[in-house]
Amino acid sequence: MQPVSVNRIDWTDQQSGTSQVFSLSYACPLHTASPVQFLVRRKQWKLILCGRDPIEHISVASHIPSDFRKWIKNAIVAHQSGQTLSGIFMLRTFIEQYWKALGPVRAATQKITKPTGDELGAAYNATLPDAVRQKFPSLLKIYNKLSQAIHEADDSDAIFDNAKTDIEEHFDAKRLYRVEDEFVKVEKPQPAQGPPPAES
Numbered sequence: 001m002q003p004v005s006v007n008r009i010d011w012t013d014q015q016s017g018t019s020q021v022f023s024l025s026y027a028c029p030l031h032t033a034s035p036v037q038f039l040v041r042r043k044q045w046k047l048i049l050c051g052r053d054p055i056e057h058i059s060v061a062s063h064i065p066s067d068f069r070k071w072i073k074n075a076i077v078a079h080q081s082g083q084t085l086s087g088i089f090m091l092r093t094f095i096e097q098y099w100k101a102l103g104p105v106r107a108a109t110q111k112i113t114k115p116t117g118d119e120l121g122a123a124y125n126a127t128l129p130d131a132v133r134q135k136f137p138s139l140l141k142i143y144n145k146l147s148q149a150i151h152e153a154d155d156s157d158a159i160f161d162n163a164k165t166d167i168e169e170h171f172d173a174k175r176l177y178r179v180e181d182e183f184v185k186v187e188k189p190q191p192a193q194g195p196p197p198a199e200s
Helices: 066-080 084-100 103-108 117-125 130-135 139-151 157-176
Strands: 002-013 017-027 036-043 046-053
Touching: 066 084, 066 157, 084 103, 084 117, 084 139, 084 157, 103 117, 117 139, 130 157, 139 157
Parallel strands: none
Antiparallel strands: 002 017, 017 036, 036 046
16 A cells, blocks of 8 residues: 555644644555545544544454344444444344344244344244353343443443454354254335326
8 A cells, every 4th residue: 555645634722732634545556446545633642543434344253144244344333433332232233133034033923013132032042952052152141231231321342342252152153053044034115006197
């Protein structure tokens, strides 16, 4: 990567004194892709990376179901951007959406109009081998810890990091014990059709 351009903005803050913002552009001389932009702020002697465009590629463990990795990726980006509570919410969303897409979970909760997280988690636990349930982190327990953090607005780094690690360990256990998922294809509702056009 080679620098393409550097722009600087100076201003004086009444509380912290002089500050600067640098916009740094870098490009690879061997490729024609757009330059990568970095936004760096200087407050006195401290440099802070405030942004990047495009956002860096986030890798997710291969044993995480591919259709749901976007929630994990978005959670990591939020956490690394200082929005840990949003990241915690997305980790919980990942678990909930994963449960709802599983055929056995949907079958076990089909008579419940709006199943709660506890009901979805209990139905999911019933599909797991004893070895996975007893020896590895429980998605239901992770879900409940994340829910508690959301209700208490607790944006602790430890809660996020522990939950992410436990989620990865849970799915690694399923890979180890060759537990296959049975997903249900959810049809998106079709837009309502209007009345046919009047004949002229």
